[in-house]
Amino acid sequence: MTGPLTGTRIVELAGIGPGPYACMLLADAGADVIRVDRRTNREASADAGPTWDLLARSRPSVGVDLKRPEGLALVLELVAGADAVVEGWRPGVAERLGVGPEACWARNERVVYGRMTGWGQDGPLAARAGHDIDYIALSGALWSVGRNGERPVPPLNLVGDFGGGGMMLAFGVCAALLEAARSGRGQVVDAAMVDGSASLMTMTYGLVHAGLWRDERGSNLLDGGAPFYDVYETADGRYMAVGAIEPQFYAALLRGLDLADDDLPAQMDRSTWPVLRDRFAARFATRTREQWTEIFEGTDACVAPVLSPQEAPTHPHNVARATFVEVAGVVQPAPAPRFSRTPSVVRCPPPAPGSGHRALVSWGVPADRVAELRGAGVVS
Numbered sequence: 001m002t003g004p005l006t007g008t009r010i011v012e013l014a015g016i017g018p019g020p021y022a023c024m025l026l027a028d029a030g031a032d033v034i035r036v037d038r039r040t041n042r043e044a045s046a047d048a049g050p051t052w053d054l055l056a057r058s059r060p061s062v063g064v065d066l067k068r069p070e071g072l073a074l075v076l077e078l079v080a081g082a083d084a085v086v087e088g089w090r091p092g093v094a095e096r097l098g099v100g101p102e103a104c105w106a107r108n109e110r111v112v113y114g115r116m117t118g119w120g121q122d123g124p125l126a127a128r129a130g131h132d133i134d135y136i137a138l139s140g141a142l143w144s145v146g147r148n149g150e151r152p153v154p155p156l157n158l159v160g161d162f163g164g165g166g167m168m169l170a171f172g173v174c175a176a177l178l179e180a181a182r183s184g185r186g187q188v189v190d191a192a193m194v195d196g197s198a199s200l201m202t203m204t205y206g207l208v209h210a211g212l213w214r215d216e217r218g219s220n221l222l223d224g225g226a227p228f229y230d231v232y233e234t235a236d237g238r239y240m241a242v243g244a245i246e247p248q249f250y251a252a253l254l255r256g257l258d259l260a261d262d263d264l265p266a267q268m269d270r271s272t273w274p275v276l277r278d279r280f281a282a283r284f285a286t287r288t289r290e291q292w293t294e295i296f297e298g299t300d301a302c303v304a305p306v307l308s309p310q311e312a313p314t315h316p317h318n319v320a321r322a323t324f325v326e327v328a329g330v331v332q333p334a335p336a337p338r339f340s341r342t343p344s345v346v347r348c349p350p351p352a353p354g355s356g357h358r359a360l361v362s363w364g365v366p367a368d369r370v371a372e373l374r375g376a377g378v379v380s
Contacts, residue, residue, distance in 0.1 A: 023035065065379075113187070135165075140205070149218070164194075169189065228244045231306060232281055240292050330349065
């Protein structure tokens with residue numbers, strides 16, 4: 001056992017996307033997380049191989065029928081010995097199943113209750129369905145991503161699900177655990193993706209207020225509007241990323257492109273950015289990505305090759321830092337962030353849902369009772 005959260009116990013009421021990601025972060029950091037999945041009729045072997053769902057790594061999964069009184073009693077028994085509960089259902093679902101905050105506090109007043117939703121626990125949209133793209137549409141984040149004169153581009157589901165959702169939930173749970181250690185009382189962590197993605201836009205909203213950000217997509221310093229903060233195609237159809245904002249970095253970029261002695265427009269003259277972009281694009285098109293990588297190697301031009309997910313794990317920097325690890329034959333991102341004294345680790349590959357009934361024993365449920373619950377079909 002390692003990681004700064006070693007000794008912390010968390011009951012995860014399984015959902016999809018951001019909730020599992022938050023629990024993956026907490027489990028990688030040492031928390032003893034038990035994932036409660038929906039019980040299915042298909043028996044999950046404790047010896048079954050890992051699944052493809054990397055978000056489920058580092059913790060066991062037990063399948064429980066929460067609609068059976070024995071299943072509800074089992075989960076509340078786990079809550080009694082937990083420090084936190086995490087759920088990602090629509091508002092009111094946990095209460096209807098009997099595992100809402102009040103029911104959990106009746107068993108354990110110190111337990112922190114983390115709730116992951118798109119719209120939040122209240123408000124006119126709280127009960128509506130949605131996905132990452134909908135939540136970031138309302139926070140202002142989606143509007144800001146895309147090329148000038150074109151429609152917004154979904155930034156995968158990184159901004160809503162994982163940045164504004166899962167990471168905010170993990171942060172909120174950790175903060176509430178610190179407070180509970182002082183007060184002896186738990187509280188609800190209402191993590192909503194619309195709130196979290198809005199929070200990620202804080203700097204942008206500040207620039208808007210200061211008049212430094214145009215309400216026109218793809219025309220600003222950090223949205224691809226600036227030619228020195230953009231992506232360029234190389235001779236072999238690949239790409240280089242350029243982020244040379246500061247004058248000294250911009251000068252290094254011009255030297256690398258062999259444009260330092262050319263009569264170029266001023267860097268921050270927005271009216272001439274199209275001219276600069278054309279010059280940069282024409283120059284990048286003359287060499288391959290590998291050649292440009294070699295040219296800018298060792299410089300402060302803030303230029304880097306754009307790598308695919310298949311290429312990134314083999315980049316020398318990522319290899320040196322072990323940014324990616326291989327677990328059960330699957331290459332995947334390593335735990336982050338890093339801790340100097342209590343390092344996080346991937347504790348196990350993602351198990352088949354419902355295959356971890358043995359973990360119930362380590363949580364204090366007698367082995368004969370686990371066998372009885374399995375025989376009755378309460379636990380898969």
